[in-house]
Amino acid sequence: MVERIPSGTRDVLPDEMRELRLMTDRIRGVFERAGFGEVYTPALEYEATFSRGDGRSAVPEYAAPAYRVFDEQGNVLVLRSDMTVPIARLAATRYTHSEPPLRFSYFAHAYRGVRPQRGQSRELLQAGVELIGAAAPEGTAEALQVLCEALDAAGLETYRVGLGDASLYPSLLEAVGVSPDSRDRILGELVAGDFVGVESELRALGLAADDAELLLRVPRIRGGPDVLEGLTGRVEDAAAGMRAVHALVAPEIAGRIIFDLGLVRSLGYYTGAVFQVYDPAHGVPIGSGGRYDELLAQFGRPLPAVGFALNVERLHIALAGEERGRMAPRER
Amino acid sequence: MSELRIAVPRGTLFEGSLDLLDGLGVDTRGVRENDRRLLFEEVGIITMRPSDVPTYVEAGAADLGITGKDVLLEQSERELYELVDLGFGRCTMVLATVAGEDRAAEALRRLGVMRIATKYPRVAARYFLDTGRQAEIVEVKGSVELAPLTGLVEGIVDLTATGTTLSENGLVVREEIAHCTARLIANPVAHKLKAPAIDAILERVHAV
Numbered sequence: 001m002v003e004r005i006p007s008g009t010r011d012v013l014p015d016e017m018r019e020l021r022l023m024t025d026r027i028r029g030v031f032e033r034a035g036f037g038e039v040y041t042p043a044l045e046y047e048a049t050f051s052r053g054d055g056r057s058a059v060p061e062y063a064a065p066a067y068r069v070f071d072e073q074g075n076v077l078v079l080r081s082d083m084t085v086p087i088a089r090l091a092a093t094r095y096t097h098s099e100p101p102l103r104f105s106y107f108a109h110a111y112r113g114v115r116p117q118r119g120q121s122r123e124l125l126q127a128g129v130e131l132i133g134a135a136a137p138e139g140t141a142e143a144l145q146v147l148c149e150a151l152d153a154a155g156l157e158t159y160r161v162g163l164g165d166a167s168l169y170p171s172l173l174e175a176v177g178v179s180p181d182s183r184d185r186i187l188g189e190l191v192a193g194d195f196v197g198v199e200s201e202l203r204a205l206g207l208a209a210d211d212a213e214l215l216l217r218v219p220r221i222r223g224g225p226d227v228l229e230g231l232t233g234r235v236e237d238a239a240a241g242m243r244a245v246h247a248l249v250a251p252e253i254a255g256r257i258i259f260d261l262g263l264v265r266s267l268g269y270y271t272g273a274v275f276q277v278y279d280p281a282h283g284v285p286i287g288s289g290g291r292y293d294e295l296l297a298q299f300g301r302p303l304p305a306v307g308f309a310l311n312v313e314r315l316h317i318a319l320a321g322e323e324r325g326r327m328a329p330r331e332r
Numbered sequence: 333m334s335e336l337r338i339a340v341p342r343g344t345l346f347e348g349s350l351d352l353l354d355g356l357g358v359d360t361r362g363v364r365e366n367d368r369r370l371l372f373e374e375v376g377i378i379t380m381r382p383s384d385v386p387t388y389v390e391a392g393a394a395d396l397g398i399t400g401k402d403v404l405l406e407q408s409e410r411e412l413y414e415l416v417d418l419g420f421g422r423c424t425m426v427l428a429t430v431a432g433e434d435r436a437a438e439a440l441r442r443l444g445v446m447r448i449a450t451k452y453p454r455v456a457a458r459y460f461l462d463t464g465r466q467a468e469i470v471e472v473k474g475s476v477e478l479a480p481l482t483g484l485v486e487g488i489v490d491l492t493a494t495g496t497t498l499s500e501n502g503l504v505v506r507e508e509i510a511h512c513t514a515r516l517i518a519n520p521v522a523h524k525l526k527a528p529a530i531d532a533i534l535e536r537v538h539a540v
Contacts, residue, residue: 115409162524193413193520223527258524278521283392284411285521 008114008122020125020316024107026153027127027310031105034146036129039104041086043111044069047076049089052298058085060268066113066122079111084269084292084307087130092299100133100303107312121313128289128309135304136241136291140273141248143289143306148253150310151277155319159279159286161256162222163245164263166270166290168238169219175234176211190219190264219262228259235261245273269295275308281321286314335529336522339389339397341382342367344493345514348420349398353377355540356533386410386517395522396530401512402491406452413518415530416537421514423493425455427507430480434506436487440465449479449488456489459509477501 005011012020028038050065052058059065065078080086083106091102107127114120129146131139144161151159169190173183182205189197198219202212218235221227225246228239238261246254263274274290289308296303340349340363350360363372363379371378378394383406385399390410397412402425404414427448429436439446445466450456453471460467472479476488477497491512492498495505516537523530 118409160525192408193411196414196417196515220531222524258527260524276524278524280521280525283390283519283521 006122008120016316020312023154023316023319024127024312026155027150028105028107030146030150030153031127031129034103034129034149036103036105036131036146039087039090039106040108041080041083041090041106043080043109044077045080045086045089047078050078050081050085058269058295058298060270063110063112063268065111067111080108081110081112083108083110083126083128083309084130085295087307088132088292088295088305089299091130091132091303092296092301096301101139102132103129104132105129125312126309127312127315128287128307130305130307132296132305133303134306135293136272136306137244137248139304139306140245140291143308144245144249144257144275145253147275147277147287147289147308147310148249148256151315154315155322156279156315157322158281159256159277159318160258161253162258162260162263162276162278163242164260164274164276165238165241165272166264166274167272168235168261169264172215172218172234176207176215178205178207186215187264190262195219219264222258222260222262225259227261241273273306277308277310279318279322281325282314282318284314286311286318335376336395336526336533337376337378337393339385339394339399340377340379341385341397341399342379343382345382345398345400345421346379348418348514352398352418352420352537352540356536383407386412389517389519392519392521395519395526396533397517398514399517400491401510401515402452402455404515404517405455405510405512408454411520413520413523414515415518415523415534416516418514418516418537421512423491423512424505425452425489425491425509425512426498426505427459427487427489427509428480428492428498428503428505429487431502431504435480436506439486446487447485449476449485450490451476452489452491455509459489477503 047068050058057064059082063082065081067079069077071077087104095102109123109125111123114122131143134142170183170187173186186198186201189201199216202215228243231239242259246257263276269292270290271293272291275288276285277287279286287308287310291306293304296305350364353360358375363377382399383403385397386403386407388394389397390412400421436446445468447468447470448456449470449472451472453469456469470485476490479485480488480503481501489509498505518530
């Protein structure tokens with residue numbers, strides 16, 4: 001009989017481990033040179049650390065803690081599902097009097113629930129940074145700069161970075177007077193990628209024609225700087241924020257950016273700019289990040305912050321895909 | 333279109349999908365003439381069963397896909413974009429039982445639970461959960477109509493276009509669960525990286 005391991009987990013053998021180690025060593029070099037000192041936090045945290053004051057999860061839905069255990073005193077502990085929350089806690093408690101900005105990096109496993117038969121990971125290795133105490137747009141631009149340098153160092157060539165604004169669509173819905181209930185439903189459809197559902201929800205609301213048209217059009221806007229032209233009102237405000245970030249990064253990084261007004265991410269701690277890393281060699285995003293300007297306040301030290309996490313395993317798949325593509329350019 | 337690869341469902345949505353692609357200027361003659369080949373790289377088409385379309389599109393093995401809303405409802409956790417309601421392939425997801433006295437209702441009243449056969453176990457489970465009724469879902473792969481006629485179950489949840497198959501088997505629709513049509517879906521990464529090509533298709537779809 002073969003001893004099994006839980007679905008969504010795996011053993012890493014030497015050939016793969018060497019390749020992973022090569023990638024993470026290169027990325028670690030970038031993080032260190034950029035001043036992001038590496039930290040490690042416990043895999044187990046108190047459940048309350050991952051909840052907000054109102055009892056809701058502090059993290060986006062896809063990163064909600066999935067594994068709970070009791071300690072000897074009956075406290076509920078969770079296996080960390082994310083590194084941003086533990087590092088926010090670390091920054092607020094260990095650096096109470098340090099002058100911001102604070103820069104941290106990590107290479108650590110996060111633990112998440114999986115749906116059966118989907119190839120999802122219960123245990124995923126993340127490589128990322130958190131930049132605490134640096135506001136938009138400068139902080140966002142610095143994070144993007146480090147992100148792209150890390151991807152370059154890992155050896156990825158054809159990646160792109162989608163840049164959006166988490167607050168844009170919710171504030172648009174609020175501005176045209178959509179009720180909180182409908183707002184949640186529409187955002188839910190948008191997070192699920194159901195544009196047909198968004199359209200039918202909007203139609204059912206009976207909005208003014210130009211409001212409805214705007215709400216339908218905005219989430220579909222994505223592309224180079226030209227897509228940000230001719231916008232007005234709140235959309236232009238968000239676009240101005242994105243342009244400011246775009247103007248601050250090096251030209252080769254600016255060329256990697258895809259403006260994406262439909263990038264909403266699932267709720268949770270994101271407040272402003274959000275980003276996602278794409279590579280044509282892999283069908284799913286290989287990393288993501290964004291601003292979380294309100295999370296640190298929960299731990300008693302209100303500071304704006306931004307960070308990103310790369311999924312090391314997906315990065316490896318994309319890298320292998322790119323290499324294969326370069327050897328046989330016709331094969332998709 | 334050459335830049336994009338689209339997953340086309342064989343079966344009831346096949347004709348409508350190819351007609352749509354004809355309207356977009358894709359040469360589908362080769363696809364229509366050859367029902368064994370699966371991959372038509374020269375026109376960017378791959379063919380498969382409708383329930384496999386989300387699998388290929390989610391993984392990025394196809395950039396776009398056409399499939400029924402019924403399939404998307406059943407596989408609702410997939411990470412893909414549902415871009416357009418294509419309007420064709422209209423049908424309804426229904427709860428049906430044998431004509432006459434409603435045996436499913438009777439089972440629910442007397443036994444506290446009804447047995448329901450379906451090819452859409454998740455849609456059915458969610459529907460009964462949402463409507464506050466206990467149901468034991470029996471997943472079948474073939475003709476669902478057989479199940480209530482043989483006493484395997486009291487009712488079925490299935491897709492019907494005209495109702496003919498149901499009535500020929502002595503079944504009647506008791507409740508309508510959802511209206512379904514063909515949808516155009518996209519891989520989220522392709523939607524960002526190949527935006528101009530995908531938007532050009534959407535524009536032509538709206539114009540057709």
